[in-house]
Amino acid sequence: GEEVAQTPKHLVRGEGQKAKLYCAPIKGHSYVFWYQQVLKNEFKFLISFQNENVFDETGMPKERFSAKCLPNSPCSLEIQATKLEDSAVYFCASSQGRDEKLFFGSGTQLSVL
């Protein structure tokens, strides 16, 4: 597609429940990035992929967060046993190359109650 598609737009989970977010990058883009925006304008890098391979996962809290980008499927970000502090907007972005213009999805607002 011609835009980065993120689903769902909103997700509400009780503390301890699982949350799964999806991102379809722009066709032909090799890089996918996940960012967490906790407060307006405070972005935290989570993970990046080059095609289906993890490129950099140093931002991921690995005990509860996992992510995949499998061929012919949307990328996914999964949070096991959500905590209140996971409440944030999760943005996915894709780019053709590593140092090229980023295209952002519209984000998934996760609310953990």
Next chain:
Amino acid sequence: KNEVEQSPQNLTAQEGEFITINCSYSVGISALHWLQQHPGGGIVSLFMLSSGKKKHGRLIATINIQEKHSSLHITASHPRDSAVYICAVRNYNTDKLIFGTGTRLQVFP
């Protein structure tokens, strides 16, 4: 001190005014991005710079690598330019994107 600092934090302007938003950074970078986040939350990439100047419509972005500084200019501002403008730099050593805290711009008719 943040590695990426933006100024001002908040900016109000009258329609038609020339606007400048500044970004200073303290790390070596491979690229600098200017992003626009609309009130609804959507993010649009405006520019990606590694040197010099770029222009797109009423928007101009400049970067001075020696001074570690970039500016985003909006000419003939319009209420639809109201948004948060975010500067983000790619750290040359870690390859990570570091975001500034944004400049909230409101343009009144």
